Structure formats: C-alpha cells, structure tokens
Amino acid sequence: MTTPLPKAELHLHIEGTLEPELALALAARNGIDLPYGSADDLRAAYSFRDLQSFLDLYYALMAVLRTEQDFTDLAEAYLARARRQGVRHAEIFFDPQAHTARGVDLRTVVEGLGRALDSAEQRHGITTRLILCFLRDLSAEDALETLESARPYFGTLITAVGLDSAEVGNPPSKFQEVFALAREAGLHLVAHAGEEGPPEYVWEALDLLRVERIDHGIRSLEDERLVERLRRERVPLTVCPLSNVRLRCVDRLEDHPLPRMLEAGLLVTVNSDDPSYFGGYVEDNFRALTAALGLDEEQRRTLAANSFHASFLDDKQRAAYL
Numbered sequence: 001m002t003t004p005l006p007k008a009e010l011h012l013h014i015e016g017t018l019e020p021e022l023a024l025a026l027a028a029r030n031g032i033d034l035p036y037g038s039a040d041d042l043r044a045a046y047s048f049r050d051l052q053s054f055l056d057l058y059y060a061l062m063a064v065l066r067t068e069q070d071f072t073d074l075a076e077a078y079l080a081r082a083r084r085q086g087v088r089h090a091e092i093f094f095d096p097q098a099h100t101a102r103g104v105d106l107r108t109v110v111e112g113l114g115r116a117l118d119s120a121e122q123r124h125g126i127t128t129r130l131i132l133c134f135l136r137d138l139s140a141e142d143a144l145e146t147l148e149s150a151r152p153y154f155g156t157l158i159t160a161v162g163l164d165s166a167e168v169g170n171p172p173s174k175f176q177e178v179f180a181l182a183r184e185a186g187l188h189l190v191a192h193a194g195e196e197g198p199p200e201y202v203w204e205a206l207d208l209l210r211v212e213r214i215d216h217g218i219r220s221l222e223d224e225r226l227v228e229r230l231r232r233e234r235v236p237l238t239v240c241p242l243s244n245v246r247l248r249c250v251d252r253l254e255d256h257p258l259p260r261m262l263e264a265g266l267l268v269t270v271n272s273d274d275p276s277y278f279g280g281y282v283e284d285n286f287r288a289l290t291a292a293l294g295l296d297e298e299q300r301r302t303l304a305a306n307s308f309h310a311s312f313l314d315d316k317q318r319a320a321y322l
Ligand code: HPA
Pocket: 013, 016, 051, 058, 164, 165, 166, 192, 195, 243, 273, 274
C-alpha cells in the first residue's frame, strides 16, 4: 500500500465521523437506548436513497452526544484516523443547532471539540479550524440566534461559517443576512451548494452569500457560464466522491464528474464528508477514485496540492505544506 499523500481535509462534518462502535459506547455511557443492538446492526442501516434519508439517521444518532467529553472523544477519534489517511490540516464542520435543539448547549459542543482540536497539532501533527454550519432547513432567525450565541468563540475556536442539511427548497438567499453579519465579524464563509440543488444555488452562494468556497458543487457542470466563473475566480470546490455515490447524486463512482471538473480547470479538492456513513475517510476516497477512474499520480498530486491552496491557512503556513 502506498503512503498517503499529505493533504488538507476541507469538507468533513465531525458528527459524520461517529463510528457505530463509538455511538454504542457513548449510548451505554450516557444511558441512552438505541434501536440497534450491535455495530453491525447499525451499519446495516447505512443504506440511503438520497440526502434526506441520510440526514434522518445522522440527526437521530447524534442523541448519544451529550457531554463535553463525548465531543472530545468524537474529535479525537477523527484526528487519529485522519492522520493515518495523510491529513495534515483539517477544516472541520459542526452543526450546533442539531445539538442545541435537543438541549445540549453550544458551550458543551464547542469546548468539547476545542479540547481535542487544541492539542491536535501536538498529538497528531494536524492543524485545525472549526466551521460553524447553519442548518438550512431551519429558519433564518434560528441561524441568526446561533451566530449571536457563538460570538464569544469568533476568531479563536470558530473561524468560519457554512451552510448544510436539506438543500432543495432551502436556497442560499434565505441566509443572506446571517452571512453578511458573519462576514462583518471577520469570519470566512463557505456553503454547501449544487449537491442535490441546481446550479442557481451555486450562483446565489457566490453572489448573495459571498462565500469563498463551494462545498460539493458537482451540479455546477450543468451550467457552462458558472463553470467559467468558478474557473476564472479560482473558487475551490470541496468534492466528496464516496458521499455522492452513497447519496445517489452520482450513479456509480465510474461516472463521477471529478475528472471533468479537473479538465475544466476547476480548483477541485477531495474530501470525505461523513466518512463513518459513506464508506471511507479521505485517503479511501483517493484510492476509490484511482481504482474506478484511473486517476494518475499527477492528478492525485494536483488534488492534494489544491487542498492546501483552497484552505484558510495563511500564506506562510500554506507554504510549509507545499
Ligand atoms: N449535505 C448536506 N448536509 C450535510 C451533509 C451533506 O452531505 N452531511 C452532513 N450534513
């Protein structure tokens, strides 16, 4: 087996790294009944028709995350795995509203994750950033309240905001105000767009939210003018191939648009999204692409270098990785 290339991971939901074994251990620790007796029972439920069928299970299983220690354990498990997959820098999403809605306060989540992230460089050789994601199927007011409650962590633990959850019917335009406030507060901006939703949502994310990266963005290829815009402005796209197949955005990995995106001159990166649910971490995505699409060494090196170019590292930090 070849050594994984050093890379940055820029599209990773920390809650999506919850492995069945850890979910069961946390359920036992917190006295929570799960309708699954074993890790294999849980894995058997990981069969998805679309984004929503995945989200239903993803949110349900979060019930096991209750204490600061649970969030520390979750992040620590990801970091240990990520390092073995060649990750040197990780910009990590979390979904605060999925926790506050069930009575776990923001402080517990952020400080729990923070404990693992603060020692990540020393323990795992991975630098990190945390990206607060708004759930787009909740209201704009809820997003505004979430932003306000997270202010104490701006610029320290939290350095960016994003937008995730059920895309179709929840266009970026709904969140224009909260993104403008986040921008004024000096945060970086990203958004999921063009995963299941149409190219218009990618335009909105760029023009109305003024995001610096598009998460997924695979449906951008349906709009030539949009491809030209993304290419010209070197807007990074954080693509998640195994996720796209598991959520049936793409039929088979052999049909994945990533090679076409590279050929079109787009700044594409490869990421794992929710690796516990989608069958692999970031290097597993690189390997699966190589097997299915014959990705060559030069393309793999380009993708790894793109991940650092697309990151929010400053120039000096970036130069250390390239
Ligand atoms: N898309 C949208 N929302 C998400 C995802 C995703 O792939 N994973 C976790 N939340």
